[in-house]
Amino acid sequence: MISNSCIPLKVGICGLGTVGFGTLQLLKTNAEEISRRTGCEIHVVHVATRTLDQKKVASVPASGTDPFALVNDPDVDVVIETMGGFEPAFSVIKKALEKGKHVITANKALIAEHGNELFATARANNVTLSFESAVAGGIPIIKALREGLAANKISSLAGIINGTGNFILTEMGANKRQFDDVLAEAQALGYAEADPKFDVEGIDAAHKLTIMASIAFGLPLDFNKTYTEGISKITPEDIIYADELGYKIKHLGIAVLNGTQAEVRVHPTLISKSQLLAHVNGVDNAVLVEGNAVGSTMYTGPGAGADATASAVVADIIDLARTKASGADRPPIAMLGYLEPRSDLTVLPIEDIRSEYYLRILVDDKLGVMAKITSCLQDAGISIEAVIQKERVSQTVSIVILTDTALEADLNKALTSIESLDVVSGKINRIRVASLAK
Amino acid sequence: MISNSCIPLKVGICGLGTVGFGTLQLLKTNAEEISRRTGCEIHVVHVATRTLDQKKVASVPASGTDPFALVNDPDVDVVIETMGGFEPAFSVIKKALEKGKHVITANKALIAEHGNELFATARANNVTLSFESAVAGGIPIIKALREGLAANKISSLAGIINGTGNFILTEMGANKRQFDDVLAEAQALGYAEADPKFDVEGIDAAHKLTIMASIAFGLPLDFNKTYTEGISKITPEDIIYADELGYKIKHLGIAVLNGTQAEVRVHPTLISKSQLLAHVNGVDNAVLVEGNAVGSTMYTGPGAGADATASAVVADIIDLARTKASGADRPPIAMLGYLEPRSDLTVLPIEDIRSEYYLRILVDDKLGVMAKITSCLQDAGISIEAVIQKERVSQTVSIVILTDTALEADLNKALTSIESLDVVSGKINRIRVASLAK
Structure with a gap:
């Protein structure tokens, strides 16, 4: 030595x-x-x-x-x-x-x-x-954001930052299994806690995203402004339909900075299969970062253990x-990357974000149903990008719609009208689609 | 401000x-x-x-x-x-x-x-x-190796570290194009220099690998000991056969430390399609690092521009x-990660490495050919893991063999005997297979 x-x-x-x-x-x-x-x-x-x-x-x-x-x-x-x-x-x-x-x-x-x-x-x-x-x-992601990418204005990051959730979605997709079933296995394997709320409801991911958004943008830490939605409503059918449309479903933490408006949100997300991030499976974590000089870089590896x-x-x-x-007499690096948090930034409420959306709607198999649904979307100013309608298996069928980019508040209005149609059963499953840089 | x-x-x-x-x-x-x-x-x-x-x-x-x-x-x-x-x-x-x-x-x-x-x-x-x-x-890979992963004994790294080469292989695979054809396009697009030797012969990658191996293992910088082999002999057929066997072909820089024996080598490599690294396409770079505490982490993004x-x-x-x-009066971090390079490490010559191998052999379509080839391999103590023999398209057919792990020197002997068989035409295309940690 x-x-x-x-x-x-x-x-x-x-x-x-x-x-x-x-x-x-x-x-x-x-x-x-x-x-x-x-x-x-x-x-x-x-x-x-x-x-x-x-x-x-x-x-x-x-x-x-x-x-x-x-x-x-x-x-x-x-x-x-x-x-x-x-x-x-x-x-x-x-x-x-x-x-x-x-x-x-x-x-x-x-x-x-x-x-x-x-x-x-x-x-x-x-x-x-x-x-x-x-x-x-x-994964040394804090160091990457705070030091390795310090020359960049970071415009967005998107991360698979909860291994349990990623394991569950991977397994649901690979073997067409139900959420509850895989969750029970994850608990047996020790991946998920006895109380799985922190993992599957996105709270753990929201903690991590809040920290990363702060370092990436200089946003003051404010966990309460991080939108959080879990994966318990995702079904194997959603994963199959998404796949047909060219997407994977991942539980992502997404942070975006547009001018002085930030989005900080954790939710299930459709991402294109052409994205490397879509192929990060099992308990692994990955964070994709977009900087104005470097472009897209991604960091992946074990998120726990x-x-x-x-x-x-x-x-x-x-x-x-x-x-x-080195003989330093003060810490060389500001702990959250910026010497002072930026007081000029605001975090958008989820209603104010714009996104494409995946919608799965359970309808009676009757003539004219599609016309009624598209008319609700049209009234809210929302265009349709793709539709899947499957052959009838029972009284009801699933219609899957991929919308163009829309304001979430407008989409909410459209969903309320669609859900009130007498041909529509139950709640619509709505999943946001991320257009990531690469 | x-x-x-x-x-x-x-x-x-x-x-x-x-x-x-x-x-x-x-x-x-x-x-x-x-x-x-x-x-x-x-x-x-x-x-x-x-x-x-x-x-x-x-x-x-x-x-x-x-x-x-x-x-x-x-x-x-x-x-x-x-x-x-x-x-x-x-x-x-x-x-x-x-x-x-x-x-x-x-x-x-x-x-x-x-x-x-x-x-x-x-x-x-x-x-x-x-x-x-x-x-x-x-990609902040130097920082990751030197600081982010500094708590680890690093046992291996494998990287796609030349964007031009990765672009060429990606394009050859996606559109079944010949090497020379894609190289000309890469030059027209400005990805490859007029003299493409540094990129396609692996010299550029070998420079980068030499540096990374030094930081990862404490190996003294010694470019001459880095084995370097280019991608110009890879054909679209190789890419197709590899795909059938479950692999992608990538031009990798691989560094391994086993005790005090290091391998530092750049060559075309078959990697399993289940590896995320196999899906890094186009001009992007990626480095997969294996540490004894962290496990496998990967870093990907633009390698040039x-x-x-x-x-x-x-x-x-x-x-x-x-x-x-910070008031430091000396540099905080040793430039190559270690305060002193380790004098106890040696770099293995390529003949002394062990690997699985992909072999493509052009043979006359005659009875007993396969027996002759397998007997040459057997004489050198090399087992076969998989074989593909395609229907005859002309006088000759391609036989593709995936071997079990063998010493490169033994394989060289077997290849010499196989090439001397009268039913075998020309040189055998031999590509190493990497068994990466994940």
Whole structure:
């Protein structure tokens, strides 16, 4: 091993679940490699975890169950928060930053919902709050947006940023299975939580998208303005019809900046099969970014898992070690990419976006039905791009329509009129279509 | 615009071709965005270019035709070398580093073939030689390897790293066209140079692979040890047969580290259609990286073009501006990722690699031919995984064989015996098969 040119970085880990323990292990496994790259050794000097397993922390000088004791330990330079949840994670991070310690967190919910206060605290104390592992697991997408693409005005990004949801949609499509059936399998495989709401309703993706939109555009973090729609209403039939029209259905987080108007939305989305993004399957994540200089670049890989997420946590540690070794006296990079969030941007409500739409309408198989439906669309000023009508299998048939670009508010009006037609049964399944740059 | 917290960074650009002029333009176009992200203004204070066009440099305080005058200009903090070629580029960079100026270059040939001396000079003078734009254009792959994945032992990478070659293979496959025909089109479209050797013979890709292998494994830069084979012998038939076997043919740069033995090789390669990398088409680049913690991640986007390449050059400038603003007194990151190259690694000669192979053999359509061929393979200890024999179209037929994993030296012996059979016409077309992690 080469000689070390810097003082070891002393790290404390709060929370020894999947990611925390993965981080502890990775720092051991790859210690030599990390030292070769940084010239520094990284020492885990303190671990705090709810239920202490002595075997897991055998190599760590100090351990206990109190994260605040870890924060107060003068031996700890850098606090890694891998507890998850809002409290005590928030207070632990805030206290650590106030004590002038750098913090690394994998906690996307906390950053998306309470990041503004935490980043302000970090700035006030001249330390860094890092969070590469909070978005898309092991894929270094935060670094790409904040540094690699920093020369660009970013106009849009679109990401498959929840592996569970992507696994479910992939499996529904590949084997024509129902949502509930695949969800149960995902839970059995450990991909989905017992309460799958965060994954399948898009909340987890919305947390990640909120963070990425902030870095991409300089948008202030505001989770409440992120539109969120889940995948539980998608059926295998939708996937088949979309396929016939040349599309795949993916659960996307989409952020767009048009002038000073931003769109930040998570929903099931039809994307053209000619897109590479359409071929990202299973639990993998991928983010497609459009910049005014670089054009389209895409980043893909495992969005979860102990080792992949630990890879991102340790990359943040290495960044800190390298910065420290450079003699810097302040963090080199604004944590959300921009020195100040842009106060001139607004986020459009979902009714104000424009999109093409896929509609699946269950109708009685009677003469003149199509005329009635198209007339409702026409009244709302919406043109039709493609239609599929399948042979009758029972009393009712599915009509599938792909519209031209329309204002969502206009489409809502048209859907209300269509649903009120006596030949139409139940709710229309409406899925937005994304026209991605490539 | 927000107030600037740092002194403007003063940049000189040597060479005002595609990339150099693209950089000058991008710094103007996105000045506001860059300032929002760095707190710094970037001023181009000097341009040196072979043929001075006053219109192009109207906004630049100093300009001329002598790059050494630019290097000696005390007003220039950072020298951007976008002249290309070995001289005077090498001397310009060396002189600039010796004068304590940071240098940014897009010159992959120079880095791959003379990087060791230049990086040593940079280290001796406590400055940075940056080269993000030298590999895969606008894709921030150097940053991903050096920083984003720094927590990993990287075991392999595989990249489509020459857009011209990928365009040619994509077009040959999509429209069953011959190599020469598509090459002529690529030249007409401006994708390929008048002398296409660098692209289609794999030299350009080998330069980029040499650099990436160095960062991924800590391998000393040694371009001469990179095995290089072009795509000019690939036929539309090969692409069709590969497709039938479940593969695409791509011109890949592959680097593998097994213990202390490295493979660094550029050649046409069969990759499974289930790989996302197989679906990267046209002039796009993509790099798949396998790390022991993160697993497989892939990075894709435009590998060339004025704006995309300038995006990477300006990202390097922004890194320097941010580092400067942090108060660092030495470069934070080792330029090739490792503080010291690893002296314990060796690069395997191509004869010593193990691979599966695709073989296309032109034979007389006679009884017993297949038995003779398989017996040659068997004598060399090589098993067969799949065979395609097509109906006869003339006196001769093509037999396509997919072998199991074999040592290249053994395969070479078998090919020599097969080619000496009197029923076999001409040379066998042999293409390596890559078993990528995902």
